[in-house]
Amino acid sequence: MVEELDQRKRRILQAIIQEHIISASPIGSRTLAKKYSLDVSPATIRNEMADLEDMGYLEQPHTSAGRVPSDKGYRYYVDKLLRREEQDVNGIVKNIEELYQNLQNVQDIISNMAKMLSNMTHYTALVSEPKSQVSRLKKVELMQLEDNSLLLVFVTDTGMVNNKIINLGQNLSLRKISYLNKYLSDKLENKLLADLDVDYLNSLEKELLSRLDLSLELFNQFYNEFEGAFEPGSVKVYLGGTSYILEQPEFNDLKRLKKMLKVLDQEEMLSKIINSISGSGLEIKIGQENDVEDIKNCSLVVATYYISNRAVGKIGVIGPTRMEYPRVISSVDIISDILGNLISKASG
Template sequence: MVEELDSRKKRILQAIIQEHIISASPIGSRTLAKKYNLDVSPATIRNEMADLEDLGYLEQPHTSAGRIPSDKGYRYYVDQLVSREQNQEPGVIENIENLYQDLQDVQDIISGMAKMLSNMTHYTAMVSEPKSQISRLKKVEIMQLANNSLLLVLVTDAGMVNNKIINLDQNLLAEKISYINNFLSDKLENKLLANLDSNYLKKVEKELMARLDLSVDLFKQFYNEFEGAFEPGAVKVYIGGTSYILEQPEFNDLKKVKKMLKLLDQEEMLNKIMKTKKVTVFLGLILK
């Protein structure tokens, strides 16, 4: 249950959180009295801070230190105290339009979007590719690279492209490659990726093997590469502005910087974070 705070407690809690975001240090009553126009004495501020601590909105890391916001305090700040005004950043539309004009490849556009967001906010930004399971396969094609090597090209209707090299123990004639391309185009293109599961692909494999004298290893490799290209966990996350981490006071501690960089290097964890269907503020996140 979240208590309704009076106006004075709200102003003091908001000032503490804003100051703590800037300094990442415990905040004392004197600091608040000097920097914020609260119209009350330091003694009154101390009493209000003690009440906020009793209510669970503040914590005191050391007996002689000031207070820091608790998870409950941050949650109240996000839900009740942060302004909801949606002020559009000047030039956002222009930046996005320029991004689309300068870059043609979808992956490059997404990567550029992450960099643009980080430059605008001066924070580290993450942008994920479109979720593959709601996309359709627009194009599938096999091309000969060398005598025993093929290039598998997969393109979705969202513009995502996956290229996979398949190495064979046999050479495929151009006529067979052309037949395979026509067959796969008929069986796979314009279908939802979510429907191209293992059962469906095995049926396609069985039918193709019945029509052509192909190595079992060929379709096995094709099947493995195709299945891995658009699986739910394979959505790539693009990161921009990792250097901005160093500008945050919380990361003056080298150990914290190492933990954060380690997290940003874990694609599986980033995928889980980015899979949320709505904007979520994470409070009390522990880096292990």
């Protein structure tokens, strides 16, 4: 399937892709010969192009149009032709980090990084919140707000702070609250969230009920809120620069544009998209390689970001398959680094 191409074919394929990334339209043999010093005539290029098409690296929108790279073509380009520029980015990273150092709140950091990334790449950026499964609970506390309402606050070591107001029918004495806090602290803090499953929480409930005469209601509410906040599906996805898709000529078609915007409008969809990337490093999905039906004409460049060496979330961009991969790849790389660092710092 993935044959080796000879030198000339590689150069031609690369030239076509480069040209197409700029022009967004089919590339003909003539233009190619003129703009790139391939030292062969258009006719020869034509023959090579026909070969490349047979092999599946190029496509022809219709007879007598130029050629357009196929998904396979892009895949080859990304895997074999792209030399990742090991640019010296330390300076950049430092600069951006300093610029955003005053952001203390994880949500703010994420949405700012989404914006940053989209501005750098001119594509729409996607970032998922740190996922709860690999987070540890750092702090749980109930605070009394009013006679019959409590505020439940919990903080994870990935810096996520959640809070819920719990309304009770009943009044809870300060003593009981303080007892509860100590108890919950003991039983929950420093635990991996993945371990706080239904069974474990149930066992806590029983124990608590026997020790304090708490109404079941409190625990139910507590339980719901608590569980709800951490369930796997509930990771939020942040979007940045939605309007950049408008700049892409492939979405000048109204129907396509609508489809795309609808996808970006649905949170479940976004979550599906970004969770379809399973790897731990930087991953690229090109066109048909995507699992999600509605983005099979898009490419995804996604990196994992880390907090104290744990893979906690994803950050990436989505755009047309005709994407400026080199630039995008290094941007995603950089920003994923920065994101991890900023969150680490902010969450102590």
